[in-house]
Amino acid sequence: MTDTIRLTAGQALVRWLSVQMTEEGERFIEGMWAIFGHGNVAGLGEALHGIGDRLPTWRGQNEQTMAHAAIAYAKTKRRKRAHAVTSSIGPGATNLVTAAALAHVNRLPVLFIPGDIFANRRPDPVLQQIEDFDDGTVSANDCFRPVVRYFDRIARPEHLLTALPRALSVMTDPTNCGPVCLAFCQDVQADAYDYPKSFFEPKVWRIRRPEPDPREVEDVAAMIRAARRPVIISGGGVIYSDAETTLAAFAERHNIPFVETQAGKGANPWDDAFNFGSPGVTGSECANRLCAYADLVIGVGTRFQDFTTGSWALFRNGARKLISINLHGYDATKRGATPVVGDARVTLEKLSTLLGDHRAPPFDAQSRTLWHDKVTAVTAAPQESLTNYLPTDAQVIGAVQRVATEKTIAMCAAGTMPGALQVLWQSAKGGYHMEYGYSCMGYEVAGAMGIKLAALDKEVVCFVGDGSYMMANSELATAVMRRVPFTVVLTDNRGYGCINRLQIECGGAEFNNMYKDSNVDVQPEIDFVGHARAMGAHAEKAADIADLERKIIEARGRTVPTVILIDTDAVPGLDAGGHWWDVAVPQAGGPERLEQARARYNRNAANQRVFD
Numbered sequence: 001m002t003d004t005i006r007l008t009a010g011q012a013l014v015r016w017l018s019v020q021m022t023e024e025g026e027r028f029i030e031g032m033w034a035i036f037g038h039g040n041v042a043g044l045g046e047a048l049h050g051i052g053d054r055l056p057t058w059r060g061q062n063e064q065t066m067a068h069a070a071i072a073y074a075k076t077k078r079r080k081r082a083h084a085v086t087s088s089i090g091p092g093a094t095n096l097v098t099a100a101a102l103a104h105v106n107r108l109p110v111l112f113i114p115g116d117i118f119a120n121r122r123p124d125p126v127l128q129q130i131e132d133f134d135d136g137t138v139s140a141n142d143c144f145r146p147v148v149r150y151f152d153r154i155a156r157p158e159h160l161l162t163a164l165p166r167a168l169s170v171m172t173d174p175t176n177c178g179p180v181c182l183a184f185c186q187d188v189q190a191d192a193y194d195y196p197k198s199f200f201e202p203k204v205w206r207i208r209r210p211e212p213d214p215r216e217v218e219d220v221a222a223m224i225r226a227a228r229r230p231v232i233i234s235g236g237g238v239i240y241s242d243a244e245t246t247l248a249a250f251a252e253r254h255n256i257p258f259v260e261t262q263a264g265k266g267a268n269p270w271d272d273a274f275n276f277g278s279p280g281v282t283g284s285e286c287a288n289r290l291c292a293y294a295d296l297v298i299g300v301g302t303r304f305q306d307f308t309t310g311s312w313a314l315f316r317n318g319a320r321k322l323i324s325i326n327l328h329g330y331d332a333t334k335r336g337a338t339p340v341v342g343d344a345r346v347t348l349e350k351l352s353t354l355l356g357d358h359r360a361p362p363f364d365a366q367s368r369t370l371w372h373d374k375v376t377a378v379t380a381a382p383q384e385s386l387t388n389y390l391p392t393d394a395q396v397i398g399a400v401q402r403v404a405t406e407k408t409i410a411m412c413a414a415g416t417m418p419g420a421l422q423v424l425w426q427s428a429k430g431g432y433h434m435e436y437g438y439s440c441m442g443y444e445v446a447g448a449m450g451i452k453l454a455a456l457d458k459e460v461v462c463f464v465g466d467g468s469y470m471m472a473n474s475e476l477a478t479a480v481m482r483r484v485p486f487t488v489v490l491t492d493n494r495g496y497g498c499i500n501r502l503q504i505e506c507g508g509a510e511f512n513n514m515y516k517d518s519n520v521d522v523q524p525e526i527d528f529v530g531h532a533r534a535m536g537a538h539a540e541k542a543a544d545i546a547d548l549e550r551k552i553i554e555a556r557g558r559t560v561p562t563v564i565l566i567d568t569d570a571v572p573g574l575d576a577g578g579h580w581w582d583v584a585v586p587q588a589g590g591p592e593r594l595e596q597a598r599a600r601y602n603r604n605a606a607n608q609r610v611f612d
Contacts, residue, residue: 004194009157010047012195013113013184016164018055019202022080028168028205029084029111030073031056033066037088038127039115043189044086058482061474063087065446067099067110069475072411072443072450074108076433078240079177080207081454084111089186090128093140098440101147103179105437106236106263109171112148112181116141119155119185141183149178155185157193172205174240174343175327209241210327212342212350220298220323220340221354227296229317230256230360233279233308236263237301237326243345244268244429247300250348255359256298259287261308262422264301266432270425276368280314281307281581282419285374286367288579292316299324301344303331307419307436311582313607320609335610371577375424378576381545390569391545393420394576396491399548400461401426408459409433411451413443415465416498417491423577442472448486448561449479459556460486467496469528473535479561480536487555488537488563489548490528493570501573506585507597514570532563539563580604 007015017029034057036045048057060066063085070083087093093114103110117129117139125131132138145151150170152163167180224230238247244267251258251274259279260267268275277284279291291297291314299322302308309315312335315322324337325347332339340347379398382389393416400410401424410425411433412418418436425432433451435443448462469490479486495514503513510517515524532539538555542548542564555562585601586594 003197005197006192006194008047008190008192009160010043010189012160014047014051014055015200018051019200020168021202021204023204023206026081028081030081031058032084032086033058033060033070034086035060035063035092037092039089039186040086043186061478063092063095064099065472065475067096068443068446069450070110071099071103071108072447073454074110076451076454079109082109082171084113086113089115090140094143097143097147100144100179102438102440104147107177109177110179111167112179113184114141116153116183116185118187120187144181148181149176150180153183154188157188157191161199168205172207174207209343209346212340212347216340217350217354219338221351223296223321223323224355225358228361229294230296230298231290231294232256232258232298232300233261233302234258234264234267234300235261235302237344238264238267241301241344243348246345246348248272250352253352254355257290257363261302262434262436265422266427266430269429270427278422279308280310281579282422283579284371284423284577286371288314289367295319297322301326304334310579312609313604314579315609316607374576379424390567392569392572393417393491394424394574395545396566396568397421397424399545400489400552403549403552408461409451410461411448412463413447414439414441414468417463420574421463423574441468444468445473445488446475449475449484452484452486462486462488464488464490466492476532476537476561477535483559485558486561487552488561490563490565491568492565493568497570506583507594528565537561537563542566
């Protein structure tokens with residue numbers, strides 16, 4: 001007879017998670033973020049208390065933002081380790097849905113364990129229960145279905161025996177990696193069951209490296225040999241595959257320049273002679289020129305987001321062909337690309353072997369030097385003689401850049417700064433973290449904490465605008481309580497400056513973005529410094545760019561987060577790089593400004609290439 005151990009389902013879940021290991025001998029699920037409510041406090045909460053440091057529990061301030069911290073941790077750990085997140089049913093669970101969508105878009109592993117309805121249905125409807133008039137099996141947690149890679153409802157204790165292994169098989173699968181939701185019925189959490197002892201034996205999860213089909217590699221090698229103007233687009237998959245050095249060596253050996261997406265930026269240092277910066281909407285001039293004339297675009301670990309492709313109007317060479325090296329066939333075959341389905345590092349190695357000593361024709365290396373000269377100019381500190389001057393976002397980036405070290409990680413998610421950082425930040429290897437798959441306002445502060453937890457030896461600098469900070473800042477208190485230091489550069493332009501500029505570009509009137517253009521009786525004067533100090537952070541206001549540089553240096557060595565506020569000018573753009581972005585403009589019924597914007601839109605849309 002099989003040896004068994006009698007545990008509640010909640011106890012079984014945490015015990016099983018505590019013995020799921022990486023090849024390096026660490027827990028794959030390092031611990032669990034938790035905000036308790038009636039849907040998880042009695043069952044899972046008691047189980048987490050009982051297991052203690054074998055699976056540590058961390059208290060968050062908001063369900064969405066504590067999940068953002070988990071996501072940033074997994075991204076920084078290159079998907080090799082992850083966190084779990086639990087909430088009660090109802091608003092706690094639905095608060096997690098945005099974070100789940102963020103993880104899904106970015107292909108990042110997080111284990112969501114929201115409480116769920118009573119499986120026995122005896123007390124229904126309970127507090128916070130969503131009732132579907134036509135389907136008795138539906139709960140609020142069904143909102144997770146389209147935004148996770150695997151969904152399961154734990155309605156019996158023995159469901160864990162199959163659901164938990166399936167959950168981790170998804171989270172550790174490089175092809176299908178993403179978030180998982182185990183909706184845990186609140187009565188079942190407390191139900192006891194005789195589990196096999198063997199279920200709790202430690203298990204090592206290995207991240208596999210799928211090899212490509214040799215025929216696909218041969219097809220692509222032939223296309224590279226025939227190309228006269230090839231370019232590589234290096235995406236986030238390069239980082240998750242640990243293929244940074246391999247890609248750089250491939251580029252140098254075969255004389256092919258590369259550009260980096262938001263997810264791929266920082267895979268290789270900015271001063272690599274083959275690194276031409278970023279492509280697309282927030283692209284460098286030299287990168288966009290390469291892409292516009294390229295007859296062969298080689299995507300490596302990228303999903304070809306619209307910002308990367310300039311809404312598919314960037315690649316303008318009529319003879320252009322597209323290659324996509326990706327782990328998932330869905331991404332590898334986008335837009336009629338010639339696919340190579342396989343691990344990025346393995347595929348590049350095999351391709352290089354087939355290509356031998358082949359080198360592509362020379363490319364314009366001088367354009368890269370001219371671009372970096374322009375970056376230096378637009379990020380330079382303003383002249384000291386200027387009075388009543390508000391610095392630009394580019395000048396703020398320049399200030400941080402001048403005092404950055406090889407250990408600095410610049411991070412952001414939404415607003416003006418993601419585009420500005422992609423095009424202007426000169427990243428050291430591993431010095432960039434951008435959540436731009438979902439571009440979720442409010443990710444920044446919690447994400448900075450998650451990065452620091454994953455990379456304790458790094459200096460994390462969080463760029464956040466006043467709009468994103470107002471949306472979600474409460475995990476600053478968590479970072480203070482846990483003594484997790486990072487630096488927040490908070491740029492205050494008194495509204496949603498990024499979208500205000502987009503509104504103008506699309507022919508719209510300035511409306512409802514800046515405080516001055518909103519339907520308010522009193523313009524707010526928000527004391528961001530006082531607010532951050534109230535949560536325990538070290539907070540100061542920088543008088544100017546030079547003062548900002550000093551305060552960033554001073555922040556090093558503190559044991560709590562530092563928030564540095566600086567007022568910025570909301571009006572100017574970067575005046576550097578960039579490409580058209582497809583944001584639809586009204587076709588009729590507008591004033592002359594809209595007609596002019598629509599004419600610009602039509603001219604750019606004519607360059608879109610929807611399919612090869």
